[in-house]
Amino acid sequence: MRNTTHCVVNSKQNTLVKIGNQTYNYLEEYIDGVRAKGRYAFTLEELKDKLDVTDKAILQSLYRLKVKNKIVQIRKGFYTILPVEYSRYGVIPSNMYLDDMMVSLKKDYYLGLISAAAIHGASHQQTMETFVITEKPALRDIKNKKLKINFLVKNEWNKEDIKKVKTEAGYINVSSPELTALDLLYYVEKLGMNRVITILKELIEVIKPSVLAKTAKNYSQVAAVQRLGYLLEYQLENEKLSQAVYNTIADKKGVNIPLMPGKNKSGKTNTKWRIINNIKIESDL
Secondary structure, X not given: OOOOOEEEEEOOXXXXXXXXXXXXXXXXXXHHHHHHOOOOEEEHHHHHHHOOOOHHHHHHHHHHXXXXXXXXXXXXXXXXXXXXXXXXXXXXXXXXXXXHHXXXXXXXXXXXXXXXHHHXXXXXXXXXXXXXXXXXXXXXXXXXXXXXXXXEEOOOOXXXXXXXXXXXXXXXXXXXXXXXXXXXXXXXXXXXXXXXXHHHHHXXXXXXXXXXXXXXXXXXXXXXXXXXXXXXXXHOOOHHHHHHHHHHHOOOOOOOEEOOOOOOOOOEEEOOOOEEEOOXXXXXX
């Protein structure tokens, strides 16, 4: 039988693309270049722009590399490289590609809640889940056997409350300990109060009263500020931090609110914070 294999020159990459029954190696060469630059991720649009081959050829090559367990598709059009040292896990840590992914989506973001708390030292609450705060419109959560990324929406946040944290692949945006504490109470329905208290017990060790006061003053969700202040004073017994919060909210408190939203509103009311203690708290520590 006649061998119909032929070759074309990839003018953009100056490599030889083999068509037919030969192995496609142009994509692997490109991925090696991505890794050489310290990155672990790339997009389909990036490949289409950089490689002078058909879309069909690119998709076929991507499929082959996925089968070989050399790349992982995180979401439509976005892929990560899977180094040998992570092959047993089937995916690399989200910190190694999160910034690349959000940049490709053209969305402001920060790593928050439990994910941020772990970076700030609340190691007891390390989890396989990743929590990302981003702007509207909402992104669909990424969930499969190997990965779970939760996207939560927020209307606004102050840039000074976001820290740049270095990772193996560059930098990611992470909420400060003070913003993390407030966000934990803003999203408490999703996390559960016992879990939040457990995280706060470790997180308060790195929270500064002066920074917390500034962050709380500018935090637009007043109910979260009330709940945090109440917990700092009566559950965590940290007078310095609770007073820092109270100084920013003394003239802002409105109607009485339940400590745990979504639950019944019966319970003893604390007049200082205007909090209805409607749940029994049990820390996981």
